[in-house]
Amino acid sequence: MSCCGISHAYVIFGATGNLAANKLLPALYQLHCMGHMAEDVEILGCGRTPFTQETWQIEVRKQFVESGIAEDASLDSFIQRLDYLSGSLKEAAFYQSLGDWIGNDGECANNVVFYLSVSPELYVTVTEGLAAAQLLEESHGWRRMVIEKPFGHDLESARELQHSLSDQLKEEQIYRIDHYVGKEAVQNLLVLRFANLILEPLWNRYHIDHIQITHAETVGVDGRASYYDNSGGAVRDMIQSHLLQVMALLAMEPPVSMEAEALRNEKVKVLQSIRPVNLEQLATHAIRGQYAAGEVKGVAVPGYLQEEGVAAGSHTESYAAMKLYIDNWRWKDVPFYLRTGKRLQERRSMVAVRFKQPPMQLFQGSGIYQPHPNWLLIGIQPEDAVRMEISAKVPGLEMHTRQIVMDASVSTPGERKAEAYEELLLDVIKGDRSLFLRYDEVKAAWTVVDPVMQRWSEDEQLPLQYPAGGWGPKAAEKIFGDSDRAWRHSLSCNGKGSE
Incomplete structure (x- = not known):
């Protein structure tokens, strides 16, 4: 849907910051x-x-050219x-000047x-400044405010x-923006859920053993x-927002429509x-960790406590x-395992759905006593793919099986x-507010996470x-208890369902 006919103005607070330079302005250019x-x-x-x-x-032209955008008529x-x-x-003088600019901006x-695109501590300051200058009034059109996470640093501050x-x-x-939900691979979860009837009869506690949601990064802070040490941490930075949103998309019931309020x-x-x-x-429901010195992709890196800007003896978690x-x-009783961490082995965001074993082992005595479980694997980044692991017979006279992969790339080359x-x-x-967070979602x-962070x-x-x-x-494995479950690190099939 084109917005060519909608006249509007973008006002970006914090326009010289990294978010504006690396994300907002390039997106507006596209x-x-x-x-x-x-x-x-x-x-x-x-x-x-x-x-x-x-x-x-x-300055903006220079940034664009340095990032690979060619100088042409579009630029x-x-x-x-x-x-x-x-x-x-x-x-107040700034908002008066802003009001003058908007008033002279024609239609x-x-x-x-x-x-x-500013520090969360300034959200209220900017809002009150705009309101005092009567720049939020919608007498002749609309005024919309976009704010980035975090929406508070705990439940009480979110309420305030x-x-x-x-x-x-x-x-x-x-418009509370969570850019993770805007990723095409995350939105594809809705399509997989509700445009493919083949999955719906299996999408419940009778057939699914557990679901893993992973966001792994190789970078540190x-x-x-x-900022990360003072107001971040892995739970606040990723689980409270991004991963719980993915969990909600995976677990939600079919909405009556794709309208924003029905979906939310x-x-x-x-x-x-x-x-x-x-x-x-x-200790068996939530694990926190902090990276020590080591090597990532063959390059020696310092530990979290050695990073410049991190307080001595900091208890901020880089893994949760x-x-x-x-x-x-x-x-009911299907575990969802959420994890995120920095300085891990690979950069990967994925969903791994493990299905239950068949109720009877029909092939006992024929070399198939413990067949491998079926997995549905959904890559979010860097791979954007959907894969299903199933068991199939090895060609020959003997009844032996192996895992095969049904692989579907979500996008085509180019x-x-x-x-x-x-x-x-x-x-x-x-x-359209369907991909933006409503306050009751934030609350x-x-x-969910507040009691855990308070105890920590x-x-x-x-x-x-x-x-x-x-x-x-290694203690993160304890989160699975005595089951045969283990973290799934890869979309690749290795015969075991875990690596």
Whole structure:
């Protein structure tokens, strides 16, 4: 759906930061190239750096060319959309100047996107500044605000943030962006679930043994150690937001439609049905770790505590794994294992669904006493693929089996995949909030992880140490208990279902 006919303006707070330079502006450029912007759309960058319109245009052009975007007519016309306003976000004069700019922006002034690419501590400051200048009023069009996670650092701060925002904005004006949900591979989970009837009869506790959701990174906290150590940690950074969102998409019931509220209603039901973690058995339900010095891809790297900007003796976890249950009719007693970590062996995000064994071993005495379980494997990054592992007979006179893989790549060679921010920014203009988080989703997710983080904050012991370049602390295997389950690290078939 093209948005060519919708006149609007983008106002990016924190326009000189990394997010704007690496994600937002390139995404807007792609929308421009694909014809999803009306001719009169303008993009205003706001920041403390004293750029003029001309110097910011020069800076953005330089960034684009250095990143591999060719200088051509498309880039020239995009650059002409850019304007800049410098000032302090804490001063009323800045918002007065912003109001003057919007008021002089012709038809675009009716519809404005305010994108807060700034520190979360400034969300309320900017919102109150805009409200005081009457820039959030929707008398002649719409005003929409996009905020990045984290939405608070715990349940209480999330409530306070929501209270402050709701004083100035209607809920339908707030777009809480989770770029992970915007990835095409994550959205493909909905298509796999609801466009393929072959899976629906099996998608329940009667046929699925367990589900693993993994986000593994080879990088450390490069460039953001201070922020990560003070307000981050693996649970806040990945599990509370990204991985619980993936879990909700995997576990939700079919919505009555793909409209935003219908879709989000079903996700909220899942999140609200997650069984509280048993704090008396925390060691078998939640594991935290911290990377020590080691080698990643043959390169020596320091441990977390040696990273510049990390406080001495920090207890911030760079690895976390949780075992969660959904107490509803479909998923009762099926464990969902969520894990994320930095400085691991490979960069990989994936979902691994293991199915139960057949109720009877029909091939006993014929060399097939313990057949391998079936797996459905969904690659999110870097591989975007769907694979199914099944057992098949080895050709010959003997009754022997081997695992074979049914492999389906989601994209074809040479086919361009849209970046998450491209679709999400386009959805803001269309007013489609289906891929954005509603407050009750945020609240339910914090309710899941808050008790665990609180208990860990009271623990004087350092997180479990694991050498960089491995797959995390060995104790993470304890999360499976006495079962024959194990972490699935790869999409590749190795005959065992785990590596």
